[in-house]
Amino acid sequence: MLLFGRNAELKDLGALVDGPRDRSGILIQGQPGIGKSALVDEAVAAAAIAGLRVVRTAGVEAEQNYAYAGLQRLLYPLRQGLDGLPARQYDALAAALGLADTSDDPSAYLVGLAALTLLSDTAGDQPLLIVVEDVHWLDQASIEVLAFLARRIDTEPITLIATLRDGITAPFADTGLSLMRLERLSDDHAAALLDLAAPQLPAPIRHRLLAEAQGNPLALTELPTAVGDDFDELTGTLPLTERLERTFTARGAALPSQIRSALLIAALNDSDSIAETLTATGILLGSTVGPDFLTPAVEARLITLGFGTVTFRHPLMRSATTATATADERRRAHLALADALGERPDRRVWHRAAAALGPDEQVAIELEGTAERARHPAGAIAALEQAAALSADQGRRTDRLLRAAELAVDSGRRDTAERLIETARTLPLTPRHDATAAWLLSGFEDGVREDPSRIGELAALAASVASDEYTDAAMRILWGAAMRCFWIEPGADTRRALLAVADALPIPDDDPRLVAVAAYVAPFERGDHVLGHLRALASTSGRDPEADRFLGSAALQVGAFDLAVHFSTAAAPGLRAAGRLGLLPRALAVQAWSLTRLGDLAAAAPVAAEAAAFARETGQPFMHGLTKAVQAEIAALHGDYPRAAGLTAEAERIGLASGARPVLATVQLTRGLTAFGEGRFEDAFADLSRIHDPRDPSYAPALRAYFLAELAEAAVRAGQTDALRDLLRGLTPAAESTSSPALHIGLRYAQAVLATEAADAQFLSALEADLTGWPAERGRLHLAYGEWLRRQRRVVESRTHLRTARETFDALGFAAWSERARLELRSAGESSPNPSPDASERLTPHELGIARLAAQGLTNREIGQRLYLSHRTVSTHLHRIFPKLGVSSRTDLAALLPTADNPPA
Template sequence: RRRAHSALAETLRELPDRQVWHRAAGAAGADESVAAALEDAAERSRHRGGAVTALERAAALSVSPGRRADRLLRAAELAVDSGHRETVERLVGAARTLPLTTAQEATAKWVLSGFEDGMRESPSHIGELAALAASVAADGYPDPALRILWGAAARCFWSEPGPDTRRAVLAVADGFGIPAGDHRKLGIDSIVAPFERGEQVLAHLRVFAGTTGRDPEVDHYLSSAAYQVGAFDLAAHFAGAAAPGFRSAGRLGLLTRALAIQASSLARLGDLAAATPIAAESAAFALETGQPFMHATATVTQAEIAALRGDYPQAATLAMDAERTALAAGARPVLAKVQLARGLIALGEGRFDDAFTDLARIHDPRDPSYSLSLRACFLTELAEAAVRSGRTDAAAELLRELEPAAASTPAPALQIGMRYARAVLAGETAAELFTLALQADLTGWPAERGRLHLAYGEWLRRQRRVVESRTQLRTAREIFDALGFAAWSERARLELRSAGESSPNRDPDARERLTPHELSIAQLAAQGLTNREIGQRLYLSHRTVSTHLHRIFPKLGISSRGDLAALLPTLEETAG
């Protein structure tokens, strides 16, 4: 059998990735040259399941225990990407039967925490990881060093280690000598120093925006960088480009994360129709791949969507579910989004004092909801709650704290929020500030444009400029009707009524009659995909898809899938 494999290997010289498997099967014992070739094939593999298998076989053929451990640990890293917790634990367990160096043992610990991004660890471990990355880089292994440093940076997002640790991580990243536009460097810079490095990160992201679809891992790093600096339009774009590649390669662990970023970004932009099925899919995959904090992230995005649509009981339940996971571990970004969801619920129900209290917690460094980057992303809601609750002085103080950041970075969410806040807090001199805010480029940010029109219309009516107010309020109503923002749509209608203009009744959008799972299936069917193709996308049987479609048709008042395209925009059109 070994001779047969060797003969096959000889005939496959022009297909090295196939040849190496026959070379491995024909090896009688340890063979470092074959192990190295398998390792190279693994790094080229588009499917991470095959790469893990190749590295595990390469480990078995390794001559030295050190190389065997390196390959087992690298296989474990890729298994994290694929969302296979049991495989990760088995590979790390195999590595730990060998004599490990300090760096290898630290890598083993880091890999095992990959499903939870180190949330069960002390923040002091972030500095240790940064030091480990520097040591690995000094030994001549820059790629593993960057992966370890990325783990340290991710922990800076989930927790708050303080400025000293952030500076230490940034110093290590700067010391690697990699180009400033490297996707991994952009990801690290954006997490560790979102305001200090925001301008240069955004400049590179705008260049990369036209080159997506080549490598899902690159797109994923870029989506994370865009999210950190509040460029939600770019984050949705990059994450949407990364997801198909992760899906086709079976990298469900990373697919979960890409979908979570895409859903959260689309919700922030106001595209609830697109965000809803994506958030539901991310939540399902997070459970399947054993990523509790990603499940909480997707769940709290669902809470935000429900609050914006006016389903306050559902929003409160989802927010509580997310908080239950995040609170004990101190997952700050999830807790910040929980407070956002509660603030949106309170705004919709007219409890403006509660809304301000909920949203202000995100800005308090002593509060577990404090998040360095996300506190700059929800200023519109904070300012609205402040004006309606009479807490304008407190809001102005929080804005003053953010002025240095706003002066140093063009981060879109921060700049849009600051312009809105300045206008609504300005009192009788607000007209010029509203005009300035509406002149800014809000392409792709319809929710923020709608809020500006609504606030400007309300201000004009209070100034007895009733005729002028109608134009602003009418525009706001049309935007919020299209987006499905129930509470804001109703507010625009009430203001218009007070300004002497009635509004047509708003019928529920067809998409609002479906559950997130049904909407996902319906949108794919509207694109023309068969039941089998939909099942492959969503990891369902074609019979299950058929059953769902037969439930969907009566809800929408149609009798066949041919009618779906007229009722539902395709997923690509909605996301765009």
């Protein structure tokens, strides 16, 4: 049938599949029957003409509990290409699609990367059009993978078209898909369509139908079949969707009862297999039936039969079939399907559960087994929640609800977790259940938006749980509380209470979790204790990525930035390989923050960019804010103050909204660096001083001690030396209790620039300290000492230090400090030409990350596996990178971008 009133939409879809494009696809949204599928069919036809291969899938309401059901439908025709995938990707995708048995649950992100590789490889031979209809009925696992794909196909010969009903929050938000909203047809187009569908209608009926259809194409083509004695029942105040469903109900009611039973089974089946529908129908009716049995339903235009399949012509026809059946009819249909699926236990048990008349422990146990075998948390959560509903024993019901809630927390589904915990709390809870319910929600946002008093409550709860010998649960509660001490400030009493609980736990002192708790709760008081464990454990890094992540975070808290880089760098590969993209941005954020403080901006920039992207993608706003603040700091150190200002504003919005002190502290650091670089020394001191003010939202108890060099420089130039001395006196207790490298490096610098008579000795003492791995701090000392020597008229001596500072800052890309060193050198009688731009400065942080990996000798496919990109996308980036750097090969890259493993010749 012709499409009326959709010329603009057809033009957009045609351009998408048959010409240059700057978008990855289109999401078509509209009410049921508005013509979404008709437009998709036109796009598919245009794609065939343009030479694209089409792969498609559709959400099915009955399949929502089956992980990767939609993805399986999409990728099964491409299964021959699985053999070309890297081993880890092959295992993940084969498990997700049910093509291999494995005890390991594949990460959705690893499945997504495997799907991207498979589709990219396929598109290398022939461009692809991916069609995903009825997104609102897709299973959650498939939605996650398809969203992952949509964010990464903009550089691939792949286009995606999806359809979504009105009133549904778009699950593909922030994926780059353009939204195409379908509105009702104009009066003229509606009239033309009705005249084509039912040309012989009397004028009064025609006018009435046009009014009732409200420009909905499905209504215009289907409502005419209801004209007759029953038409009055389809009009009035009922919503259009319900009127259409009644139309389809009336059409089905005219069929024999046995045909209606078969239709009900087809509607309730979680598969479109005609064999399953006919087998279950035969079980229900007590006789064998063949495909011809469904012919009356085909003639009534309710279903269509394909090769081995039976599908409803429209989802409203399916919903009308189930809605009008009695509860007993639905129950008997489910039991018949369960009997027909005897060799498919996971599907069978869902039908048995739907047929249950009350608590059924046996079915609940089978659902637990289904949850254990689930290939995605969403399927396991649904199975456990249904098992809880069928539990006769309240204790088991609570156990199942809380297990489901824990999975929801791990998979980032806060609304689901809160609902499950609220349900569990309506039941009598044991102390263990109460403890579990209490700490579960702490997995979201680390309690950033909670009242600080909540931390004290968690400390008491952890102590109570530990006294009942639930050590692991107590440790998890304690860790949740400790994390809150990083983002918000609970006060000294609460910190002491947390330490008391930690000290009483029967856990070895060098347990990474316990080390991290001590670092977060008491970074100065327990600083030496933590540093001792970190140094002892450094040789064991690389074995357990989660342990390394804990230790990297602990090292940052106690100012051991070199160790923070060591542990977080060791954690990242394991988290990548396992597809744990929820934890990966946390490790990357620690790595980027610490690299920046050490002065390695070239290494920090791509890590911070990747951390920001993954934090946003995985719904971690506070980590996204922190990484944006790090990117702002990098821009300020490079001297790109407009970019620093933009990133700072973005990070501050996030930090203020959530009360995340480390984000705001890093924001103030960047503002201080910018003000200093622009010669606004009083502003710089004011900005940096805020980090030390307990009344200020940017006050960060640990981090305030690690920006002392910047604070001291600003104070001296702003004439605020007395205020600086007051601040330093406030840090004396911390300095006496910990050997924190960052704290003592900063203190030595501050004491040197504040000194008068003994300044020479102070600078020399500071330079004699071990600054291996701290080039920025060594460069600052040389610069400050050279400036002091020149002011003392020791010009010849000053040049050596100023030259060293200039060379250091040129290498690090610290633009403002490089310029200061040059000006001082000129004043000392030595010319100092400006350096040519560093190769890394010609690339975006994302491009720099790819270029560095290529320089290390990794293939495009290996780079793609690390960065969760397709190898074709990597190739596209490298083709852009080479001309920017004036090189033509990976060998040239290795010479231009040396690494620790590949030093310059």
